[in-house]
Amino acid sequence: MAKIAVDAVLAVTDLEHQDVNFELIKVEGKVGGRLEDTTLVKGVVIDKTMSHPQMPKELRNAKIAILTCPFEPPKPKTKHKLDVTSVEDYKQLRQYEQDKFKEIVGLVKKAGTTLALCQWGFDDEANHLLLQQELPAVRWVGGPEIELIAIATGGRIVPRFEELTPEKLGKAGLVRELSFGTTKDRMLVIEECSNSRAVTILVRGGNHMLVEEAKRSIHDALCVVRSLIQEPRVVYGGGAAEIACSLAVAEQADLLASLEQYAFRAFAEALESIPLALAENSGLSAIHVLGEVKAKQAASKDSALGIDCMATGNINMRDQHVIESLRSKRQQFLLATQLVKMILKIDDVRQPNDGPGH
Structure with missing residues (x-):
């Protein structure tokens, strides 16, 4: 663990200014395994999986679209009520939704995306469409994680599908699902990023209390190494x-x-x-x-x-x-x-x- 703490701090250190950006070090805990199984990942680990079980579990040279807009048709921004009085109207509305879904997925594919990370969720219809179009996706990715992925992959956070361009995509050499033994628990690992300065320490332990204690200990160790970077003198x-x-x-x-x-x-x-x-x-x-x-x-x-x-x-x-x-x-x-x-x-x-x- 001492070596992990030193390697993590050195990976994100700006030696010229003797500064350490703790925002680039993410400490993630997962119950199960032993404390000795704790590892340092040169990239980002998120507690998510692919949105559909049939999507590929490993992607090479991934181009990642980091989206903060939901995969759903835009709703009219009015307080008026829409009455659907006939079957034809309903079919028309349904067709509009389907066309809009296809258009959204088309925009994402057109930019050259091979993996979509979405801050919001999307329903089964959108999920099925993404699978049909062979576009792997991850939903409900948290805000801090989105930011860290953007820093690590060199991508831009996109708030509207229309704004997505090839230049705004993040790049990662390897994206894979990490499974833990025989359990159903899985996590997504984004490695070999264009900006490899972002790192994740994945802490393992027999129970929740042990994992939390180890996380606190690692944080203390990181602070000690940071102090030595900022002022390399000891007593x-x-x-x-x-x-x-x-x-x-x-x-x-x-x-x-x-x-x-x-x-x-x-x-x-x-x-x-x-x-x-x-x-x-x-x-x-x-x-x-x-x-x-x-x-x-x-x-x-x-x-x-x-x-x-x-x-x-x-x-x-x-x-x-x-x-x-x-x-x-x-x-x-x-x-x-x-x-x-x-x-x-x-x-x-x-x-x-x-x-x-x-």
Whole structure:
């Protein structure tokens, strides 16, 4: 999963501007399989299938029409009522609908479309006509997915059939239906797109809760990699950075003669709560271990010494390859400090009054 997170971010990174567009990374979850089956798809995965079971399950070099208009005859934009009083009128109306359907499908085919993606649904008649005309289609594709497909395939979102031209079609090397074992679940994968920067992480798991937890974990991992792209500097983890900062702040406190030294010492003590919590959670004697690491860091001036959470016998985080992004670490310290400052500014607390009339 760590490799998937790194590959996904690097696929959408603009290294020139050191920027990562998270809009191009879609994290899709599907219950079933194991967490190890989680994969990175260089393209877009949508939880849809072809609108008709007899439509082809795989398309090569697809030209995709991305439509936000429904496959149905236009209705007159009036508030008047239309009365059909005879069989001939009804047949005429039915013929108009059929002709209009054929005209719409004809417009889509004329543009050179080999796959139609529609944001709206269409009825069985339109579906049957699309099958007859050998035009595979997918209905009820969501708005965000439509946008992502447009970015990935280099196509344009078309709001009216009349506006569809060959230049507005998206291009994909492979469109296929992905099936999961013996279940009836299927998803549509659009790969080898003209703009391969859009990627999808397909998360698998035994149940819904596991999939959602994995999605959250992957999002955290993506954020860490993004932080490193935006500012490629790191500090050592395992509480090493906090202990180093604590020692530096305490050193400054010793140089002050004013009352401020107490604030400095309190800040230094507060910084130690992270390595203390790490040691406690690892089942170690927290105060004893922290004191030991502090003493060793102060003596050696090596800011890579931290809490040995994995019980390897080595407290050097450089050797254990435990690192954190400097950007996120700095942000943590800033937010915590600002929160405390905000609380300290409160000089009074409102009490609920339980007297009469309240």
